[in-house]
Amino acid sequence: MAIAAFLVCLWLGWSAARRGASRLLSDYGVRANRLDAANAAVKLTPSDAEAHYARALVLAQSGMFSEAGAATEHAVALRPRDYVLWVELGQDRDQIGDVDGALTAFKEAVRLAPFYAQPRWQLGNLFLRTGRSREAFTELRRAALSDPSLWPQLIDLAWSALRGDAGAVRQVIEPQTPDERLALARYFAKKGKALEAVELFHGGGGASEEDVNNLMSELLAGGMFKEAYEVWRSAAGAKTDAGVAVIVDGSFEGRILRENHGFGWQLARDVQGVTSSLDLQERRSGARSLQLDFNGASDPSARIVSQLGLVEPNSSYRLLFAARSEELVTGGPPVIAVLDANANGLVLAESTPLPQGTSDWMEYEMMFNTSDTTSAVLITLQRQGCSSGPCPVFGRVWLDDFSLRKQ
Known part of the structure; x- marks a missing residue:
């Protein structure tokens, strides 16, 4: 028995060694x-x-x-x-x-x-390459449900197989969750399918702020300003339905968020020598105004405060606003500029420089015309350049009562 046990142990050891090797x-x-x-x-x-x-x-x-x-x-x-x-x-x-x-x-x-992604993904790809599209996307979608990281590849496959037909892509992919709908909406936006992107967004619900900003960024990058406005208006809960020739919060009664995307007032981040605040004491009308404090060197080309607005092509507009200054000293005074958002920031109009020294509230009026390709303008406060550098600025400026009217 001892010999048999020894031989069994020897055989097991040899088998384990062979398997390990x-x-x-x-x-x-x-x-x-x-x-x-x-x-x-x-x-x-x-x-x-x-x-x-x-x-x-x-x-x-x-x-x-x-x-x-x-x-x-x-x-x-x-x-x-x-x-x-x-x-x-x-x-x-x-x-x-x-x-x-x-x-x-x-x-x-x-x-x-059946609940693993890889087998269904491989089967779906083979179905697709052999012309069995309906079976292919059934398997591919189920694979993506098991592994959400496959979702971008699924959209790409559908877009290629269906030759860019957004409606057909949506039908075969069948996005169900808010994340799926927003991912497809962003893809459509990149491909220039703005209306389909906005429709998906409105039907999604539960979109996070990051998701909304990403979709708006895709639409704005593609020059689809009207569709981007629809996304922004829906997400922000804006009450107005008319986005053309509208200045959002023209008298600065609401909060200005530095992380704001899309429409509404935006403050430039990390501009040296400039701070901003909402002033409850000094105002042209309403309850507050926007105060800008300049305390040294700053980039004259920086768009310190800006707002994107919708306009119509081949049209004339009048921009009205009020401003005052206090102890303003600089070789490059602030101005309000209107830029064509469809033409890489082409300047359509520029106000007279805000007065140096100290002034009471003054009303300003600017006229500009849009081209046949203009669908949005950027209204911004920036500075005129100095004749030589550096170009510091000191003092305070207040802004209030912005409005835009079509002529």
Whole structure:
């Protein structure tokens, strides 16, 4: 009995050593793409599915897909309930043009692992390449549900397969969650499908501020200002339905958020030598005005405060505002400028410089015309350049009562 036990222990030790050596050879073979090492692993443990799988991977890396398929079949025979092996077998067969064999392997992988993404993704891709679009997107969508990181690839595949038909893409993808709808809306915006992007946004609900800002950024980058305004108005809960020739909060009665995107007043970030605040004491009308304090060197080209507004092409407009200054001293005085948002900031109009020294409230009026391509303008306070640098500015400026009227 002692001898038998010793022999059993010796055999178990030898088997474990062989298996360990086989795994080391398999790992090395795959990492170094060494077929000799993978062959040695199979020779050591011919009944180990892992050794045959590693050999299949090395053969596939070398472009020997027929031989790789045969090696994977050995692995599958030894471990038939491993979906990873069936996926590999499907890929090997696909590479040699055995579509039916690949479909059989991928379907078996799906049967074994119905809630895993990889089998369905591989099956869906094969369906798509063989013209079975309806079945393809059923599988691809289910794969993306299991692994949301596949969602951008799913949208790309649908867009390419359906030749940029936004309605068809939406139909086959069937976005359900707010995240899915917003991801598709951003994609549509990038592709110039603004109306479809806005429709998806309105139907999504539950959008985060970051999601809204990302979608608006895509629309604004594509020059789709009207659609961006619709997104902003819906997200901000703006009461007005008319976005053309509207100055949002022209008298600065509400808060100004430095992280504001899209429409409404925006304050430039990190502009040296300038601070801003809402002043409850000094105002032209209403309850407050915007106060800007200048205390040294600042970039004259910086758009210190600005607002994007919708306009109509080939039209005339009048911009009205009020301003006053106190102890303002500079070689580059502040001005209000109107820039064409469709023409890389082409200046359409510029006010007279705000007065140096100290002045009472003064009303300003600016006229400008839009071109046949203008759909939005940027109203901004910036400074005229100095004749030589540096170009410091000291003092205070107040702004109030902005309005825009079509003539």
